[in-house]
Amino acid sequence: MKGSLKMEPRLGLRLGTKKFVTVDSDAVTSIDYSQKLKLLEVEFRDNQKIYHYLQVSKSIYENLLKLKKIKESLKVSGEKDPEHNYSIGKFINLEVKPRYDYYDLSVSGRRRGIDLT
Numbered sequence: 001m002k003g004s005l006k007m008e009p010r011l012g013l014r015l016g017t018k019k020f021v022t023v024d025s026d027a028v029t030s031i032d033y034s035q036k037l038k039l040l041e042v043e044f045r046d047n048q049k050i051y052h053y054l055q056v057s058k059s060i061y062e063n064l065l066k067l068k069k070i071k072e073s074l075k076v077s078g079e080k081d082p083e084h085n086y087s088i089g090k091f092i093n094l095e096v097k098p099r100y101d102y103y104d105l106s107v108s109g110r111r112r113g114i115d116l117t
Contacts, residue, residue, distance in 0.1 A: 013105075014032070014041065014050065014105075015032040015033070015034050015039065015041045015052075016032070017032055017033065017034055019032055019033045019034075019061070020032040020041075021065070021068065023064075023068050023071075023088050024068070024071055024072065024075065025045070025071070025087070025088040025089055026045065026087075026089060027044060027045055027046070027087075027088065027089025027092070028042060028043065028044060028045060028088050028089055028092065029043040029044065029045045029048075030042075030043045031043075031061070031064055031088075033056070033058070033061035035058055038054070038055050038056055038057070038058075039052050039053070039054060039056065040052070040053040040056040040060060040061055040096065040100070041053075042092060042096070049104060049105070049106050050104075050105040050106065051102045051103065051104055051105065052102060052103040052105065053096055053097075053100040053101070053102045054100055054101045054102065054103065055100060055101070056096070056100055060095065060096060063091065063095075064088060064091065064092075067086050067087070067088050067091055068088065070086045071086055071088070074086065
């Protein structure tokens, strides 16, 4: 495990910060970030699950915002992204999921299958 097993102050609750944004992605509905907690919240579109990824640097969140802006620009211009080079879901699959511990808000008290209760 990459992160500590102590309970973070807001685990189990939606972050609800001013950094909350919805995203135009096939895989992701919204993202949120708490710099104080170093917590990235991702809501997935297909299963509507919400995950908190722990000890995430601000640069990861900023990269997600950059991808969001690029996707919006492509949509306005009518350009396509056939290789999914600017995919938010792909970025999360490659850069977030394999590197950060997470907390699944749909399963109370569980992180990567370890019961914390």
